[in-house]
Amino acid sequence: MTTENSLRWRRLGVCALLLGTAALYLWRITINGMANAFYAAATQSGSTNWKALLFGSLDPNNFITVDKPPLAQWVMGLSGRVFGFGSASMLVPEALMAVGTVALLYAAVARVGGPRAGMLAGAALALTPVAVLMFRYNNPDAAMVLLMTAAAYCTLRALEPARGARWLAMAGVALGLAFLAKMLEGLLIAPALAATYLIAAPVAVRTRLCHLAAAAAAMVASGGWFVLLTAWWPASSRPYLAGSTDNDFMNLVLGYNGMARILGRNHEVTVPELADVPDLGTQVRGWSRLLAGEFAYEIGWLVPASVVAVVVVVIARGRAPRTDRVRAATVLFGGWLLVDGLVLSYMHGTVHPYYSLSVAPAVAAMFAIGLQQTWVHRESRYQRALFVLMSLGTGVWSWWVLGRNAHWLPPLRWAVLAVAVLAAAAALGVPARRRVAAAAAATVAVAAALAGSGAYAFATAVTPHHGGAPSVGPARRGVLTAQRGRSVVDVDLDALLEATHTDWSAAVDRSTNAAVLELATHTAVMAIGGFSGLDPTPTLAQFQRDVSEHRIAYYVATSTGSQLGRNARSHNDIARWVAFNYAARRVGTDLVFDLTVPPRQP
Known part of the structure; x- marks a missing residue:
């Protein structure tokens, strides 16, 4: 195939990926109605009052804000001003953020693993149930994850010669804006970004440190201006900053939305009607949290394979040059998964499973990079076995997760298991020199690995979700979707x-x-x-x-x-x-x- 034809097919593939993502995420998006009424009310206020939009006020007369920074409210509120406030004007921008996130993840992974790896990463993210849930919802998580992914993309671009400082500064700006979406959670990727540049940038150590310092300054500037605004604006003429104990933004950052989230202070469930909601009830804190309970449905499908991929790629690239791009991407996405995943797994405070959206791009990227790296070295039986381990293991794990909701489409889990086993056997048995047959077997194996997650993603898209604790997938017995406080009005x-x-x-x-x-x-x-x-x-x-x-x-x-x-x-x-x-x-x-x-x- 000529280079021109290859480029044409690549462009068609990317267009299909993004159009498919848009179709899935926009399809019947208004079935979620006002989604989370807490943020919907703030969006309504911002669409009618500029000060309410600026501060993220719950009401148009600016008594109190929501308990998060206002960046997500800016997007939805401005949409409401342009198109009129309603479910569509509020939620469509969230779905478009999903398209942007998938595009950025594709571009980031494709730079180190090629277009097929990029396509797989983008598809894996688009078919992650928690992504379908939250990119069709009005919580601030969607904006935060879009900006975190943008920061990852900019960091990988910064590893290229000549323009490293500029791209790294842009990564800092994206992180600062992620902070304005959901405070410290948006900065959990920062250690991975810094480590990646410090290890792999093709410049001297002193230059790397200077570039990191400049990026940190850019991050502080892009997020810190709003902190200064709240400090300088007279408290008597702005809304109270909800969640703080003294109407100070940094108190909210470090307290209610900071250490209190991790240590569990002041985050008790105080409302009786929420006591039976699964994701606010008793949870297993520890390394297995992302694989258990509601977390398994929302993010757990590809987590085991992604963790294996981190180990496999780091070992395989152990003797590569310091500037090796594949290892750098693994440090970035693997570090993101490690830091963010550990915080989610061990935090004591209220932790909704949908918080796991923050690691979804890292999980999807490592799943794709791991499969791509083992596939390109399939001449080695060891690498081929690793490819089968990750694909078949994911299929078997999906079979197990689907079994926990056995009343929903019972034949699906057995079909996933059967196809995964047969495709793995074919991928292991077909000689590497038979490229077409080997590629066909690998494609089916990957499709089987994504089938469970994809089925739950589609079920999430067609099921209405409301309230402050939405859950993915189809309606399940014993699982409630609750909104703190009243749910209906007389x-x-x-x-x-x-x-x-x-x-x-x-x-x-x-x-x-x-x-x-x-x-x-x-x-x-x-x-x-x-x-x-x-x-x-x-x-x-x-x-x-x-x-x-x-x-x-x-x-x-x-x-x-x-x-x-x-x-x-x-x-x-x-x-x-x-x-x-x-x-x-x-x-x-x-x-x-x-x-x-x-x-x-x-």
Whole structure:
């Protein structure tokens, strides 16, 4: 085949990969509706108020933010401003981020392993169930992973002569923006990027260190400007930074979204209706977490083969030059998988299985690089056996994972096992010199390895998902999708809040309760205590002042109650003050206090 024809087929293959990804991720995307109401309410607010968009406010009158940085809200909010707020305008940008992530991963892996390896990496990522779940959802994870993958791509480009400093600086910028998507989780890839450049860049050690310092400065600049903005902007004229204890952004970074996530502080499940949700319940903490429970369905399909691939490639390239690109890519993606995977596996705090999206590109890349490296050296029986080990092992593991949901398409798991075994036998038995037959056997073996993950990915795409703890795949017995707080709104309460003309139509405990009310009524609702209910805002004095100035129409005591824990004393004080001074009436399942009437006389 001529070079021109080869290039044409390569372009067609890439187009097919990206169009297929777009079709899968955009197909019936609005079945997820508002997805996570918490972020949907912030998107709605950002689509109507510029300050709310800038800070990621939950409500358009800027009482409190969501408990994450606002980068993802910027994308969805701007889309809402252009196209009008709705499910499609909010979720389509997330799906397009998937296409961008697949394209970047293809480009990164293809630079070291060739176009076929790049195609396999892109396809493996596109068919990862947690990727299908979260790139069709409105959580900030999609934007974070897109930027992490961009940083990986830029780092591999930085290993090329002449433009290393520029590309490494771009990697730093991408990491800083990933920080603005989901704080420290977006920076977990940084050690792998730094190690890769320090080991493999084709320049002197001193130059490498200088380039890394410049990239670190670029990262601080691209993420740090927002930190400075929140510090310099008067606190009295911006929303409270949810999740912080003192309205300081770095407190949120290092506390609630930092060490508290890892050590488990202040991340207890305090809401009764979430006690039975699998991913918020008891989890096995340790090295096997990514292979057990809900994690296995979301990310575990290719993890064993990817870990084997890291070991195999590092050993095989042990005597290669320092600047060897394949080993460098393995340090990058293997290091990413190691650091991020260990944090996910051993963290004590609330850990949703969908957090595993952060390692999905690394898993897909190592799966592809490992298979490509063993395939190109298939003349060696040892390398051919390793290829069979990874492909057949993945097929057998998929058979096992599918068996844990045995009532769903029972024939599928046996078909995966049968095809994987037959293809592995053919790949092992066909002589390497019979290139067409060997390639056909290898292709079938790889397809069987991806079949389980792919089937769950398609099932995820066609199943509606809602709330704060979505799960992949088809609906499963005993598995609930829960939204913290209220899930429905009474039509009478809707009408009551829609008729108000105050700054906030109502005040209610916790952001998720406020979010559902905002989405239903298109009014601003004050979220007392933020997402966890533990944020020290508003104080009783602040709440009393807002009531006296007629800025809040109603106080809603929801059916989920105000079980905010020991640290919510100030919010319980608000509830007691309201109950003592104002009469309540029941609207649906809620108690509603009218704050526009004069309080009771003592």
